[in-house]
Amino acid sequence: xxTRDTDRDRAVEELLRRSLRDRGAASRPELxxxxxTLAAWVDGKLKAAEIAAAEAHVSDCARCQAMLAALVRATPxxxxxxxxxxxxxxxxxxxxxTAGAIAAAIWIAAPxxxxxxxxxxxxxxAPAPQTxxxxxxxxxxxxxxxxSPDLADRTSALQKEMRPAAPDRERKAKSELxxxxxxDQAAAAPAAPxxxxxxxxxxxxxxxDLRERSALSRQGFAARDIASPDPSIRWRVGPSGSIQHTTxxxxxxxxxxxxxxxxxxxxxxxxATTVWVVGRGGTVLLSxxxxxxxxxxxxxxxxxxAVRADDGLNATITAADGRTFKTSDGGRTWSPLxxx
Amino acid sequence: MHAVRIDDRxxxxxxERAGAxxxxxxxxxxxxxxxxxxxxxxxxxxxxxxxxxxxLESLHLEDLALALACAAGHDAAWEHFVREHRPLLYRxxxxxxxxxxxxxxxxxxxxxxxxxxxxxxxxQSLFRYYHGRSSLATxxxxxxxxxxxxxxxxxxxxxxxxxxxxxAVVAGAAPPDPDxxxxxxxxxxxxxxxxxxLTARDRVRLTFYYAQELTLAEVGRLTGEHEATVSRHLTxxxxxxxxxxxxxxxxxMKLSEAEISQAFESVMDDPGxxxxxxxxxxRGESKKSAAPRSIR
Numbered sequence: 001x002x003t004r005d006t007d008r009d010r011a012v013e014e015l016l017r018r019s020l021r022d023r024g025a026a027s028r029p030e031l032x033x034x035x036x037t038l039a040a041w042v043d044g045k046l047k048a049a050e051i052a053a054a055e056a057h058v059s060d061c062a063r064c065q066a067m068l069a070a071l072v073r074a075t076p077x078x079x080x081x082x083x084x085x086x087x088x089x090x091x092x093x094x095x096x097x098t099a100g101a102i103a104a105a106i107w108i109a110a111p112x113x114x115x116x117x118x119x120x121x122x123x124x125x126a127p128a129p130q131t132x133x134x135x136x137x138x139x140x141x142x143x144x145x146x147x148s149p150d151l152a153d154r155t156s157a158l159q160k161e162m163r164p165a166a167p168d169r170e171r172k173a174k175s176e177l178x179x180x181x182x183x184d185q186a187a188a189a190p191a192a193p194x195x196x197x198x199x200x201x202x203x204x205x206x207x208x209d210l211r212e213r214s215a216l217s218r219q220g221f222a223a224r225d226i227a228s229p230d231p232s233i234r235w236r237v238g239p240s241g242s243i244q245h246t247t248x249x250x251x252x253x254x255x256x257x258x259x260x261x262x263x264x265x266x267x268x269x270x271x272a273t274t275v276w277v278v279g280r281g282g283t284v285l286l287s288x289x290x291x292x293x294x295x296x297x298x299x300x301x302x303x304x305x306a307v308r309a310d311d312g313l314n315a316t317i318t319a320a321d322g323r324t325f326k327t328s329d330g331g332r333t334w335s336p337l338x339x340x
Numbered sequence: 341m342h343a344v345r346i347d348d349r350x351x352x353x354x355x356e357r358a359g360a361x362x363x364x365x366x367x368x369x370x371x372x373x374x375x376x377x378x379x380x381x382x383x384x385x386x387x388x389x390x391x392x393x394x395x396l397e398s399l400h401l402e403d404l405a406l407a408l409a410c411a412a413g414h415d416a417a418w419e420h421f422v423r424e425h426r427p428l429l430y431r432x433x434x435x436x437x438x439x440x441x442x443x444x445x446x447x448x449x450x451x452x453x454x455x456x457x458x459x460x461x462x463x464q465s466l467f468r469y470y471h472g473r474s475s476l477a478t479x480x481x482x483x484x485x486x487x488x489x490x491x492x493x494x495x496x497x498x499x500x501x502x503x504x505x506x507x508a509v510v511a512g513a514a515p516p517d518p519d520x521x522x523x524x525x526x527x528x529x530x531x532x533x534x535x536x537x538l539t540a541r542d543r544v545r546l547t548f549y550y551a552q553e554l555t556l557a558e559v560g561r562l563t564g565e566h567e568a569t570v571s572r573h574l575t576x577x578x579x580x581x582x583x584x585x586x587x588x589x590x591x592x593m594k595l596s597e598a599e600i601s602q603a604f605e606s607v608m609d610d611p612g613x614x615x616x617x618x619x620x621x622x623r624g625e626s627k628k629s630a631a632p633r634s635i636r
Contacts, residue, residue, distance in 0.1 A: 004601065011604040012582045013550070015531050020551035029490075039474030039482035044564065045398065047381075051564075052540070059543035063489060069552035070485035072561055074435040075478060225438040250439055305555055320556065322567060 032064050033057060042071055226267035226275060233272045233290070237264035243277065245291065258285060258293045268309040276315050278304035284331060288312050296331030344378035344386065346371050350393055358401035363409030363417040373408055374399075377471040404472035411455065411467035418454070425480060426450075432481045442488045449484060523603035526593050527585065534584040542577045549574055 033041075033054055040046050041054055058064045226235040232249045241260040244253040258264070264279035269290075277285040282298040284307075298304070302319040309315040316326045316337070324337045351371040355361070360370050374396055378387070381395050409417030429449065433442035455465030470479050535543065545563060548554045549570070556567035556574075563570065589595045589603055 007601075007608075008582055008586075008604045009578070011607040012578055012585065014607050015527070016546055016550040016578070016581075019528070019531060019535070020547045034469065035482035035486050036469065036471055036473055036479055038486075039478040042482070042561065043474040043478050045473055055540040055544050059540040059547065063493065065547055065552055066489040066492075067482070067485045068562065069548060069554055070436045070488060071478075071482050072554060072558045074432040074481045074485060075561075227438070321571065322556075 029063060031057070032061060038064070038068055038071060042068070042075055224264070224266055226269050226277070228269040228272045228275075228290075230272040233269075235267060235269065235275060235277075235290075237267055237277055237279070239263045241279070241283075243285075243293070256291055256293070260285065260295060265304065266306050268307045268315070270309045270311050274309070274312045276307045276309045276317075278307045278317055280304070284317065286312065286331060298331075299325070299334050344375050344382055344392065346374050346378070346392075346396070347389065350389075350396065354396055354399075354401055358405040360405035360408070363405055363414050365405050365408045365412070365414075369408060369412070370405065373404060373471070377404070377473065380471055380473070399472035400475050401472060403476035404470070407467040407470045407472075407476060410453065411463070411465040413455070413463060421453075422450075425477065428477055429480055429484065432484055436481075436485055436488050442484060445484060445487045445491070449480070449487070519599075519602065520606045520609065523595075523599065523606040526589060526595070527603045527607060530585045530588040530593070531581070533588065534581050537584070538577065538581075542573070545570060545573055546577060 037046070037050070037054060041051065046054065058068060224237050226237065228234060232247060234246050234250065236244050236253070241258040241262060241264060243256045243258045243264065245256050246253050258277070260279070260283055262279045262281045262283040264277050264283065264285075266279075267275055267277040269275045273288060273290045275285075275287045275290060277283075277287075277293070279285075280303045282301040282304065284296040284298045284304065285293045286296050287293045298317075300319070302321065302323075304317050305320050306318040307315055313330045314326075314328050315331070316324055317334075318324045325334045326337055327334050351367070351374060354374060355365075355367055355370050358370065360367075377399055378392060378396060381387075382392075387395070406417055406421060410421050429446045430443065433446040434440070436442045449466070452466040455463035455467075466483070470476065474482070535546075538546070541563065545559055548559045548562060549556070556570045559565075560567045560570045565573070586600060589600045590597075595603065
C-alpha cells in the first residue's frame with residue numbers, strides 16, 4: 001500500500017470518527033423504539049423484519065445509538081446467545097470443509113510419486129515456531145489504518161471464527177464474572193434508602209466527576225476508565241495520548257504527560273502504582289509509579305484494544321484483529337499466543 | 341394495540357411453564373399479558389395457531405410472571421426481584437457510568453418499578469411496559485441506559501458550552517493554505533452523500549465502531565456477527581466510502597488528483613467536528629431520498 005493510500009485511509013477514518021459522533025442528534029424520542037424492543041434486539045429475540053426496522057431507525061438516531069452502546073457495554077458477553085443461524089461461522093465453515101473435501105479427493109486420486117514429492121516439498125518449507133523478539137528502539141514501520149486486517153489477519157480471524165468459543169472470549173467472560181462479586185459486595189452494603197449525610201462528600205466527588213466527564217464528552221474526549229485495587233485511585237485515557245489521574249475517587253483529575261500522541265484505548269492496573277496502557281498503532285505504555293510513563297516497544301503497529309496485567313512484568317495484550325500477545329519481562333519481549 | 345386471542349389450552353400450558361402460580365398471578369391476568377405480548381409482535385394481523393404458539397413460547401415466561409406479580413404488589417415476588425436483580429442493576433449502572441452517576445438512576449428506578457405513583461386508585465408500575473420479549477435483566481439495563489442517556493442529553497442542552505476549544509494560532513507557523521477551507525467543505529459534502537448511500541446496517545457498524553467506540557465483538561452482538569465478520573465489513577465499507585469520496589471529488593467536483601490529495605490532507609489538519617445532518621440539509625438532500633444501496 002502506498003503512502004498516499006495510507007494517508008487517505010487514515011483521513012477517511014478520521015472523517016468517520018468526527019462526523020458520526022452526533023449524527024442524527026435532532027431525532028424525536030417519540031419515534032424511538034421502546035426499551036423492550038432494544039433489549040430484545042440485544043438478546044437476539046427480534047425477527048428479521050423488526051431488526052431491519054430497528055437498524056433503519058438507529059442508524060440515524062443519536063439517542064438510540066447512545067442507548068444501545070450503553071446497553072451493550074452493561075450486558076456481559078456471556079449473556080448473549082447468538083442463534084446458530086446468525087453465526088457467521090456456520091456459513092464460513094463451509095469454505096474450509098469444502099476445501100478439505102477437495103484436498104482429500106485429490107489425495108486419493110493423485111499417484112503415489114506425486115504425493116510423496118508434494119509432502120517432501122511442504123516439509124522442507126515448514127518454518128520453525130518463533131518467538132517475537134523486540135529490539136528497541138526500532139525505526140517505525142509505516143502506520144496502518146484501523147481496522148486493517150490484511151490477508152493473513154483475515155485468515156487468522158476466520159480460523160478463530162470457526163471455533164465455537166475463542167479462548168480470549170472465554171477469558172474475557174471469566175474476567176467479567178470474576179469482577180462481578182467484588183462490585184456486588186460494594187453494591188450490597190448501602191441499601192436502597194438514600195445515602196447518609198456522611199456519604200455527602202463521596203456524592204460530591206461523584207457529581208464533580210460526572211460534570212468533568214460531561215465536559216470532556218462535549219469536547220469529544222471519550223475517556224476509558226482504568227480502575228485500580230484502591231477505589232480512590234483511577235486513571236482514564238483517551239485521544240491524543242491523554243491520560244488523567246485521580247487519587248480521590250474522581251473528585252479531581254490531574255492530566256499526566258504520556259509522551260505519545262496516539263489514541264489510548266484501554267488499560268489495566270494490577271496495583272495502585274503499576275499501570276499498563278495500550279492504544280492505536282502498537283502503543284504500549286507502562287508506569288510503575290502511576291504518574292510517569294515509559295513507552296514499551298511492541299512488535300507490530302496494529303491497533304491494540306485490550307490489556308490484562310498481573311504485575312509490571314506479566315501482561316497480555318489483545319489487538320483489534322483479535323490476536324493476543326504476552327510478555328513476561330515487562331515488555332522487552334512479546335510472544336504471540338497460539339490459539340489454533 | 342392489536343388484540344390477539346390466546347387459546348385456553350395454550351395459555352394454561354404457558355402459565356404452568358412460567359411458574360406463575362408461585363407468585364399467585366391470576367390465570368386471566370397472565371393470559372391478558374400474553375395477549376398483549378402477542379399484540380406487539382403481530383401488530384396488524386392475526387397469526388396462525390402454530391405461529392402464535394412459537395412466538396409465545398419464545399417469551400421469557402418466568403420473567404413475565406415475576407414482573408406481573410411485582411406490578412400487582414406481591415410481597416414475595418418483590419423480595420425475590422430485589423434479591424435477584426438489584427446487584428445486577430447496580431453492576432449495570434457501574435458499567436454504564438463508571439463514575440457512579442447512574443447509581444442514583446438505579447435507585448430511582450426501584451420507585452418506578454414498585455409503582456409509588458397511582459392513577460385512578462391503581463398503582464402504576466413500570467413493569468407494565470415489560471412484555472417478556474427480552475430477559476428481565478436486559479430490559480432493566482435498557483431502561484437504565486435510556487434514563488442515563490436522556491439525562492446526559494438534557495444536561496448537555498442546558499449547560500453553556502464554555503469550554504469549546506478554539507484552535508490556537510501558533511506564532512511563526514506557516515500561513516494557512518487558502519484552499520484548505522474549500523477542500524474541507526467539499527470532502528465533508530462528499531462524505532455526507534456517501535454515508536447516506538450506505539445501507540442501514542453498514543451505517544450501524546460504522547457508527548457503533550467509530551462514534552460510540554464499541555469493540556468489534558460488541559458491535560457483533562448487535563449485528564449478530566462474529567467480530568471478524570464485523571471487521572471485514574468495516575474494512576469493505578471504509579474502502580467503498582473512500583472510493584466514493586474520490587469519485588465525487590474527481591467527477592462531480594472536478595478536482596485534480598493533487599487537489600484530491602490536498603482535500604484528504606485538510607481533514608487531518610482540521611480539528612473541528614463535522615455535522616453530517618447539517619451538510620445534507622444545506623445540500624437540499626435528505627437521507628430518506630437517497631438511494632438506499634450499499635457501495636461494494
